[in-house]
Amino acid sequence: MTSSPSSSSRTVVVTGAGSGIGRAIATTLADRGWRVVVTDVNAAGAAETVAALAGGAERGHESAHLDVTDGAAATVLADDVADRLGLQAWVNNAGISAMERFVDVSPEQYQRTLDINLKGVFLCGQAAARTMIRTGTQGSIVNTASMAAKQGRVPFLSDYVASKFGVLGLTQAMAFELAANQITVNCVCPGFVATPMQSRELEWEARLTGSTPEGVQKSWIDATPLARLQTPDDVARAVAFLVSDDARFITGEALSVNGGAYMD
Incomplete structure (x- = not known):
């Protein structure tokens, strides 16, 4: 295995980083010396995030369009980033929500929620892991779950709850298998x-x-x-910890970042 590079030469891909929590994660990591590849299904939003990062494109930050439900596209992106820049971390942040009573959730809404929130994490996680294994990188993968990944007592979000419980379980399964490659996998659970x-x-x-x-x-x-x-920065700082060397012996964990709204 290769040794960990210095923070100034580390590259991270962040999905769903055109706004919200993803943008905060990209900003925090850039402030801490990471080169950030900002991805989003909204290419314009991703470009806006890059323009606002410390040093902008001159620091090597990049933006790219990515539909997280397209595994082939995620693979192309991961391989390209790894071969040009190196790929030390990947943050699966893209997600959606829609509120409706359980009995009124349509099959289409249910499927879309799972496609983006769970299948997207699965496919992008595969792309990142395969690339890290190919390049012999002791990398880190962080998935954005939710407080709703740990309790079903959340009104009007049954499809979202199902997807985020899935992310938590997937995180553990990924962590267990990828430990042999010294790739850590954790998730954050915002409130x-x-x-x-x-x-x-x-x-x-x-x-x-x-x-x-x-x-x-x-x-x-x-x-x-x-x-x-909670602010997006609260989540971003937790992600920054999980991709740092300080967290190299932490894997398979679901870190609650919710101000105590749910304690486990």
């Missing part, structure tokens, strides 16, 4: 994160409960012992 996705969820839950977005938001803060909404 109530203030993002554009959360803004939509506030509207949806308010509609479904007869409340208001402000009332729903207050209930989320009240459910969080640290008494505030």
